[in-house]
Amino acid sequence: QVQLVESGGGGSVQAGGSLSLSCAASKLTTCMGWFRQAPGKEREAVAFIAEDGTASYADSVKGRFSISRDHAQNTLHLQGRSLKPEDTAMYYCAANEGPYCLGDYCLEMTCSGKRYATRSWGLGTQVTVSS
Numbered sequence: 001q002v003q004l005v006e007s008g009g010g011g012s013v014q015a016g017g018s019l020s021l022s023c024a025a026s027k028l029t030t031c032m033g034w035f036r037q038a039p040g041k042e043r044e045a046v047a048f049i050a051e052d053g054t055a056s057y058a059d060s061v062k063g064r065f066s067i068s069r070d071h072a073q074n075t076l077h078l079q080g081r082s083l084k085p086e087d088t089a090m091y092y093c094a095a096n097e098g099p100y101c102l103g104d105y106c107l108e109m110t111c112s113g114k115r116y117a118t119r120s121w122g123l124g125t126q127v128t129v130s131s
Contacts, residue, residue, distance in 0.1 A: 002026055002095040002120040009091060009125030017083050019127055023076040023093035028069055031096045031111035033118070034078045036089035036127075043092070043107065047078065050111035060086075083129045090126050094118040 003026035013019060021034070030051050037043040047067035049055045055067050065080040076093050096109060098119030107118045 001098050002029060004093050004095060004120055004122035006091065006093055006122045006125040009127045012128040012130050013083055015083060015085055015129055015131050017081075017129070019078070019080040019083060019087075021078040021091055021125060021127070023078075023122055025074045025076060025093075025095065027095075027097075028071060028074055028076065029095040029097045029120075031109050031114070031116040032069060032076050033094050033109045034067060034076070034091060035094055035107065035118075036087075036091045037124075038086075038089040041089075043104070045107070045109070046091070048109045048111050049076070052112065054112050056110060083127075085129050085131045088127060088129045090124040092124045093122045095120040 005024045008021040033048040034046040035043050036046050047057045049067045064082045068077045096116035101117040101119050109116045
C-alpha cells in the first residue's frame with residue numbers, strides 16, 4: 001500500500017484564481033495521477049504523470065493545469081490557473097501500486113502510452129471556486 005496525503009485545498013478561491021496542490025507519498029510509483037470528484041458526479045481524471053515526467057491532461061484542464069513530481073521529496077504536485085467554478089471538486093491523488101483496485105475507485109491511468117490501475121488513493125483535498 002502506498003500512503004498518499006493531499007494538501008493545499010480548503011477555503012475558497014475566486015474564478016480566475018489559481019491552485020497549488022501537493023500529495024505527499026510514501027513512494028512515487030511508475031504512474032501517478034490527480035483525479036477530482038464533484039458532488040453527485042463520478043470521479044474523473046485530471047492529469048497523469050509517468051516516472052520520466054511525461055504528463056497528460058484531461059481536455060477540461062489542458063493549458064490551465066500542470067502536474068509534476070518531486071522525486072527527492074516523494075511529492076506529487078498539481079498547479080492550476082484561470083480556475084472556473086466547474087473546477088470545484090474534491091481532488092485526489094492516486095498511485096498504481098497497492099493491493100487492491102476496488103469497485104468505483106478502480107480507475108485507469110495512462111502514462112507514456114501504457115495503462116495502469118489506480119490501486120492507492122489519498123483522502124482528498126477540497127477545491128472550491130466561486131464565481
